[in-house]
Amino acid sequence: MENFRKKFNFKITVRQQAPYLVAFGLMLPATAYPVEFNEHFLSKGGAPVELQYFEKGSAVLPGSYSVDIYLNQTLIKRQDVNFSADADSGEVKPVIQLGMLKALGVDVVRLEKEKIIAANSDDGLSLDIAKLIEGASVDFEVTSLALQISIPQAYLLRQSRGYVDPSLWDEGITAFYTDYQANFNRNINQGYRSDYRYIGLRNGFNFKGWRFRNESSLSGGTDMRNTFSSNRSYVERDLVSIKGKLAMGELYSQGDIFDSVRFRGAQVASDLGMLPDNEMGYAPVVRGIAETNATVEVRQNGYVIYSTTVSPGAFEITDIYPSGSNGDLKIKIIEADGRERDFSQAYSYQPVMTRRGNLRYSLAAGQYSSTGQSSPKFSQGTLVYGMSDNFTGYGGLLAAQQYNAFNLGLGINSSWGGISFDLTNSTSEDRRGRKSQGQSARFLYSKTLTDTDTSFTMVGYRYSTDGYRTFSQHVEDLDAIGERNNGRQKSRFDMTINQSLSGRGSLFLGMGEASYWNKAGRTRNWQAGYSGSVSTTSYSFAVSQTKSSDSTQRPDTQFTASVSIPLGGGARSHRISSSAISSQHGDSSLQNTISGYLDEQNTVNYSAQAGYSKQSGRSGGVGVGWDTPTARLSGNYNQGVDSKHLDLGASGSVVVHGGGVTFGQPVGETFALIEVPDIKGVGIDSSTSIRTDGSGYAVVPYAQPYRYNWLNLQTNTLGSDTEVTENAKMVVPTRGAIVKSRFAAESGRRLQFDLRLDNGKPLPFGAQAYDEQGNSLGIVDNLSRLLVFGIKDEGKIDIRWGQEACQAIYVLPMVNKKLAYERSDLVCKYI
Numbered sequence: 032m033e034n035f036r037k038k039f040n041f042k043i044t045v046r047q048q049a050p051y052l053v054a055f056g057l058m059l060p061a062t063a064y065p066v067e068f069n070e071h072f073l074s075k076g077g078a079p080v081e082l083q084y085f086e087k088g089s090a091v092l093p094g095s096y097s098v099d100i101y102l103n104q105t106l107i108k109r110q111d112v113n114f115s116a117d118a119d120s121g122e123v124k125p126v127i128q129l130g131m132l133k134a135l136g137v138d139v140v141r142l143e144k145e146k147i148i149a150a151n152s153d154d155g156l157s158l159d160i161a162k163l164i165e166g167a168s169v170d171f172e173v174t175s176l177a178l179q180i181s182i183p184q185a186y187l188l189r190q191s192r193g194y195v196d197p198s199l200w201d202e203g204i205t206a207f208y209t210d211y212q213a214n215f216n217r218n219i220n221q222g223y224r225s226d227y228r229y230i231g232l233r234n235g236f237n238f239k240g241w242r243f244r245n246e247s248s249l250s251g252g253t254d255m256r257n258t259f260s261s262n263r264s265y266v267e268r269d270l271v272s273i274k275g276k277l278a279m280g281e282l283y284s285q286g287d288i289f290d291s292v293r294f295r296g297a298q299v300a301s302d303l304g305m306l307p308d309n310e311m312g313y314a315p316v317v318r319g320i321a322e323t324n325a326t327v328e329v330r331q332n333g334y335v336i337y338s339t340t341v342s343p344g345a346f347e348i349t350d351i352y353p354s355g356s357n358g359d360l361k362i363k364i365i366e367a368d369g370r371e372r373d374f375s376q377a378y379s380y381q382p383v384m385t386r387r388g389n390l391r392y393s394l395a396a397g398q399y400s401s402t403g404q405s406s407p408k409f410s411q412g413t414l415v416y417g418m419s420d421n422f423t424g425y426g427g428l429l430a431a432q433q434y435n436a437f438n439l440g441l442g443i444n445s446s447w448g449g450i451s452f453d454l455t456n457s458t459s460e461d462r463r464g465r466k467s468q469g470q471s472a473r474f475l476y477s478k479t480l481t482d483t484d485t486s487f488t489m490v491g492y493r494y495s496t497d498g499y500r501t502f503s504q505h506v507e508d509l510d511a512i513g514e515r516n517n518g519r520q521k522s523r524f525d526m527t528i529n530q531s532l533s534g535r536g537s538l539f540l541g542m543g544e545a546s547y548w549n550k551a552g553r554t555r556n557w558q559a560g561y562s563g564s565v566s567t568t569s570y571s572f573a574v575s576q577t578k579s580s581d582s583t584q585r586p587d588t589q590f591t592a593s594v595s596i597p598l599g600g601g602a603r604s605h606r607i608s609s610s611a612i613s614s615q616h617g618d619s620s621l622q623n624t625i626s627g628y629l630d631e632q633n634t635v636n637y638s639a640q641a642g643y644s645k646q647s648g649r650s651g652g653v654g655v656g657w658d659t660p661t662a663r664l665s666g667n668y669n670q671g672v673d674s675k676h677l678d679l680g681a682s683g684s685v686v687v688h689g690g691g692v693t694f695g696q697p698v699g700e701t702f703a704l705i706e707v708p709d710i711k712g713v714g715i716d717s718s719t720s721i722r723t724d725g726s727g728y729a730v731v732p733y734a735q736p737y738r739y740n741w742l743n744l745q746t747n748t749l750g751s752d753t754e755v756t757e758n759a760k761m762v763v764p765t766r767g768a769i770v771k772s773r774f775a776a777e778s779g780r781r782l783q784f785d786l787r788l789d790n791g792k793p794l795p796f797g798a799q800a801y802d803e804q805g806n807s808l809g810i811v812d813n814l815s816r817l818l819v820f821g822i823k824d825e826g827k828i829d830i831r832w833g834q835e836a837c838q839a840i841y842v843l844p845m846v847n848k849k850l851a852y853e854r855s856d857l858v859c860k861y862i
Contacts, residue, residue, distance in 0.1 A: 091173060092799070093123050094807065097757040098171070098178045102135045103187075108739065108761050112178060114171075125171055125178055130154030134199065135180065136188045195737055195763050197271050197305075202240040203768030206688040209234045210698050213682065214338055216326060218367050219675040225369065227252035227326060229338040235767070241268045242767040248335050262336065263293070269765050275301040275392070276766070281400060285393040287383055288413045288427040288438050288453070290501045296397015304736050304766055306389065317348040317360065318541065318558050319374075320575045320589040322618045323367035323644075324652075324669055324676050330361040340667070340678045343622055343642070344610040345560065345573040345591050367669075367676045368647075370617065372587065374556040374577045375543070382451040382475040383415055384423050384442040391415040399431070399502070405509040407432040409502065421445065425453070433460040434505045440473075448478025448487065457498075459505040467508075469499030484531040494522045497548055521546045536563025554579055555586075570594040588615040604628065620644040632719040634658040640669070648672040658720040660729065661694035686730055686769070695730025696721065701764050703731040705742055706773045710753055714745035722748070727776075736766040744774060752848075753778050754820050779821030780843070781852040786815045786830070788837060789860045798832035818852070830859055838862045 095111050113126040129152055133139055143150045147163050160167045164186055170179045210233040218225045229250045236243040245264040251257035265280030279297045317329060321341045327348065329337040339348065364372045385391055396410040409431030418424050423442035429435065440453025455471045476490040500508065504519055523545045530538040542557035560573035571593050578586040593610035605627030613619040622642030629635040638654040652669030662683030669676040684698045690706060696718075706728050707713045713723040715731055723729040734740045744758040756775045764770040786794045793815030800808040800817050803826055808819045811830065819828075825842040837859035847853055 091123055091171075092810070096176065097759075098125075098176045100131075100135070100178045100180065102180050103182065103184075104179075107135055109741070109759055110761075111757070125169060126157050127160055127169060127180070128154065129156040129158060132158070132160070134196070135182075136196065137182060138186050138188050141186060195739060199763045200269075200271070200737060200765050201763055201768060201770050202269075202765050203237055203770045204688060204704070205238050206686055206704070206769045207234075207236045208684055208686040208698065208769065210684045211682060212338070212697070213680065214326070214340060215677075215679045216324075216340060217675075217677040218369070220368055221673045225253045227255075227365070229335070231335070231338065237767070237769055240765075241266060244767075246336075250335060250338075260335070267767070269302070269305075270299070271305075273301075274305040275299055282395070282397070284395045284411055285413060287391075287415070288425060288440070289411060289429055289436065289455070290503065292502050293400040294395070294397040294409070295400055296395065298393065298395040298397075300393035300395075301391045302766060303391070317362055318346070318539075318560075318573075318575075319362065319364060320345050320558075320573060320591050320612065321364055321366070322370075322589070322612055322614055322620065324667060324678060325367060326365040328363040328365065330363070340680065342640075342667075343612055343620060344593055345571065345575075367674065372577060373579070375545075375554070382442055382449040382477055383425050383440060383453070384444060384449050384451065385415055385417040387417045387420050389417045399506055401506055401510075403506065403510040405506050407434070407506065407509070409434075413438075423451070425451075429502060431502065431505070433509075434458070434500070434502060436502065448476055451475045455499075457500050457505075459500045459508065461508045461511070467498040467500055469496035471495040471499045471501075484533075486529045487526070490526045492522070492524050493520075495520060518550045519548045521548045532563070536561060552579075567597045568594065585616055587617060589613065589617070598625075598627075618644055618646045620647075634720040638667075644671070647674060650674075652676075654678075658696070660720055660722040660724070661696070663696055684730060684732070688728075688769070688771070690728055691726055693724060693726075693728040693730055696732050698730060699733045700767055701734045701736045702769060703734050703740070703742060703762060703764070704769055704771045705729050705731060705744075706771065707744070707755065707776045708773070710749075710776045710778070712748060714748035716743035716745055734762065734764050734770065736764055736768070739763060742772050752781065754781075777821045780824075780846055781818070781820045782822070782843070783852055783854045784817045784819065784828075784839075784841075784857040785854065786811060786817055786839070786857055786859055789858055794830060794837070794859060795832045798830050801829045801831070803827050803829075828857075828859075829862075836862050 091114055093115050095113050097109060098112050099109050100107050100112070110131075112131075114123050115126055116123050129139070129148065133154065139148070142148045142164075143152075148156070148158065160180075160182065161169055164182060166181075166183045167186075168179075168181045170181075171177070172179060212231040213229070215228045216226070227250075229248065231248045232246070234245040234247070243264075243266045246262040247260060248262065249257060249259045261281075263281035263283075265278055265282050267276050267278035269276050277297070277299050281293070281295055282298050283291045283293055284298065285291065285300050317327075319327070321327070321343055323343055324340060325343075326338065326340050327346065328335055329348070337348070361373065361375050366372075391414070393411070393413045395412075398408050399406050409429065411427065411429045413425070413427035415423060415425040421444040423444075424440075425442065426437070426439045428437050434457070436455055436457040438453055438455040440451055442449070442451035452472070452474050455473070456468070457471070458466070458468045460466045471493060472495075473493045474491065477487055479486045500519075523543070525543045526541065528538075528540045530540075532538060538559075538561045540557070540559045542555075544553055544555045546553045555578040556576065558573065558575040560571060562569070562571035564570070573591050574589065576586060576588040590613045591610060593608060595606050595608035598605040598607055605625065607623070607625045609621070609623045611619075611621050620642055622640055624638055624640045626636065626638035629637055634657065636656045640650075640652045640654075642650050644650060648671060650669055650671035652667060654665070654667035656663070656665040662681055665678070665680040667676075667678040682697045684695045686693045686695060686704060688704060693704065705715070705723070707723050708727045710727045711723055711725050713727075713729070715721045715729065717731065721729050721731065731742060740762050742760050742762060744755060746755075746758050749755065754777050756777075758774070760772040760774065762770045762772055788794060794811045796811060796813040796815075798811040800811065800819070802808055802822065808822070808828065809817055811817050817828075817830075822828075826840075828839045828841065830837050830839070839857045839859040841855070841857055843853075843855065
């Protein structure tokens with residue numbers, strides 16, 4: 032009986048941890064004991080079976096495989112891992128090297144102290160951790176290509192969630208780029224034409240860890256001169272050893288303690304992104320209501336940092352990149368008929384808090400950058416330190432010509448939310464020698480109520496005495512003629528609330544109010560809205576009010592409501608929507624729109640509108656947008672009884688690098704460049720529109736600094752004559768880096784050989800095929816077939832199994848590009 036088993040059976044040992052083993056199209060239930068199968072189940076047409084490695088319980092043949100590596104059930108990275116046959120058992124196992132364990136965060140120092148490994152061992156040392164570390168295990172899941180490594184927590188470095196070892200940070204390549212946004216609109220009202228144009232540029236040059244940056248804009252229009260403005264130019268680089276960065280040039284000082292100011296000089300400051308799970312930068316969301324096809328301008332410190340066109344109704348802008356970490360945003364809505372509305376929105380950090388033992392710092396020195404006559408030199412230093420799990424202490428000093436200020440504050444983490452309170456004292460002197468001294472108290476609060484899913488994004492209140500001056504106000508006093516106190520801020524209150532309504536929708540409320548010394552009235556703006564859906568139908572309501580302290584401007588309240596209903600389904604979805612807008616002192620209108628996508632990839636969209644306005648009467652318009660691999664294009668045209676409105680827009684990026692010039696979509700501060708050499712049209716999973724150009728390059732617009740980022744190719748965009756050795760790579764860029772990933776690709780013919788030995792018999796199942804250089808071509812299947820890729824039009828193939836081998840000489844006919852793969856009969860002669 033035993034001899035019969037040896038002759039006809041092979042044995043597969045299934046690991047107890049895996050519920051199933053999938054091999055050769057069979058799903059086998061997992062058991063704790065060996066399972067034996069007759070090899071004739073895998074044999075057809077009389078072909079023998081060559082499964083020496085699988086008989087030992089192996090899931091794969093020896094070789095290198097791209098696998099996902101998990102540490103204690105958490106995905107860490109994807110990389111090539113060598114698999115080799117164990118000398119004792121013959122089972123093919125992954126080769127675990129010391130360098131891999133270091134990258135995973137294993138405490139190698141402890142392993143050396145406990146003499147588990149020798150001191151100063153080479154990173155290439157292969158380790159059987161299941162035998163060396165008690166409780167450790169290594170399992171390979173062939174169906175998902177997942178390498179599961181389990182190591183007791185005691186042997187792992189104490190790292191916070193999201194931590195990435197700085198040794199993996201990539202400073203990227205040397206490259207120049209420009210990110211542009213161009214808008215043009217034309218309004219014709221009763222025969223009078225008014226044009227407006229704007230080009231915003233974010234330029235950068237990266238060289239060996241140094242980042243050269245410039246932000247500039249060009250704007251102009253009818254009765255307006257073309258004005259070029261360079262917002263700022265600076266250079267910066269990471270200081271990894273102190274988890275910070277050095278910057279020099281036109282900068283903005285840190286604004287979490289003192290108000291951020293624009294200056295020319297140098298600054299060293301900590302970078303929160305380098306800390307685990309501490310992406311704490313606050314990005315503002317600008318909301319409002321437009322009555323017509325309007326232009327929205329966002330200014331900070333007098334510079335236009337964003338401009339876009341919006342359709343009538345409520346709008347929400349989320350892709351703004353403020354220059355400083357503080358400084359109110361000034362929003363101007365320019366309606367198609369020339370009417371303008373202004374309001375301000377607070378932009379500052381949330382409560383000043385940090386974890387126990389963490390230190391945040393900034394040191395700045397330079398000259399205040401002002402449009403006025405005075406530009407005093409100054410120096411500023413701030414510190415934020417986590418004294419305990421629930422208390423954060425912070426403070427700062429600012430010294431300048433005829434001005435001094437110091438700050439002390441405390442942040443508290445409580446069950447009621449994050450709270451910080453600080454007091455700033457200032458002493459200033461103007462040109463006439465008049466001195467002023469005062470204090471400013473600030474209270475900041477944020478909280479998410481998990482029981483009700485209510486988020487207080489920011490609640491802030493500041494009160495300043497009559498003698499208090501911020502640094503910017505001190506500079507204004509130096510340039511002032513006459514009364515110094517007029518119009519200085521006395522108090523300010525800001526609040527943003529977001530409320531989820533148990534899947535039935537969400538509610539938001541935002542408000543801001545400010546009062547002033549020696550100035551009557553208050554400025555006030557608030558917005559409230561609700562959005563929800565019923566099945567696939569969505570709807571929203573919003574109300575907004577702005578009130579200026581300028582007595583010549585009347586308060587204006589606006590209402591809007593909208594509903595959107597889908598028309599059919601599928602990738603090219605179309606929707607019909609209707610929106611109504613009413614303004615207390617402006618216009619009232621109703622507009623109906625049909626919109627959707629014109630292609631399966633959702634890269635080309637369209638819209639058609641018809642509406643009625645109380646002031647302008649009937650109107651209609653069309654719009655189109657196109658996300659190309661190299662830019663985003665948009666155009667809109669609307670016409671009323673006495674008016675015409677045209678919007679044109681383009682945004683994108685140009686990257687100059689060692690491989691040439693690549694055009695792409697708009698990029699963030701950190702992005703990636705992929706290369707699939709000389710392969711055009713390869714897509715990226717993160718976007719339906721990105722494709723490699725004729726040289727094989729493509730820009731991936733966004734990457735998160737100091738974190739793992741996966742770059743995945745869309746394999747369905749590869750032609751049948753193209754193959755990549757791996758379709759995913761991981762990068763960890765530093766802030767501002769342009770990281771490059773190269774995907775090795777091979778083009779060639781894909782063929783299926785129907786094999787026979789020269790004696791007419793089929794080749795054994797599992798036999799391995801090699802080309803003339805000894806590279807593996809594939810494995811013979813159970814029908815004696817071999818699928819190969821990228822071979823020459825003529826050559827030799829060696830096929831080996833056990834102690835036997837044969838050789839086949841082939842000459843292929845002309846390629847048939849209509850076929851996904853070609854077929855050819857081939858005879859293999861014993862050697």
